[in-house]
Amino acid sequence: MKKDFAAGVIYAAVIAILVMSSVLACSQPGASDAKVITAFSIGAAVGAINQASHTINVAFTTGPSSFTGLIATFTATGQKVTVNGVVQTSGTTANDFTNPVSYVVTAADGSTVSYAVTTLGGTTAPCTSDAQCTSGACTSGHCN
Secondary structure (H helix, E strand, C coil): CCCCCHHHHHHHHHHHHHHHHHHHHHHCCCCCCCCCEEEEEECCEEEEEECCCCEEEEECCCCCCCCCCEEEEEEECCCEEEECCEECCCCCCEECCCCCEEEEEECCCCCEEEEEEEEECCCCCEECCHHHHHHCCCCEECCC
């Protein structure tokens, strides 16, 4: 008695192709690893970006009187930018820059890089601590 296994072989081949397609779709071969902040500013204060150390210093010559609720405008090559897990929209999302803020850029391939954003100077509010004096976060008061 002769059995025909051709149909079973075809089904097995189709299943193998579907499984491989799913694996390839999940691994995202060739997905970009680009994840760089190329421009950063808060109002008129333009950030100095150091790509080697992944730091951005934003120096204010005047104002603001508070570093809370500031909105950054930025350009990034990654798929998304987050702060504390919150997706950032350039020119829209407000953050508290009283202390350094970590901007995490995620590439299409899932890799990430963090930039420490620090604001310097400009406030007209008086300094209240030695730490503010040495960081340049204020211009008068406790330091004088």
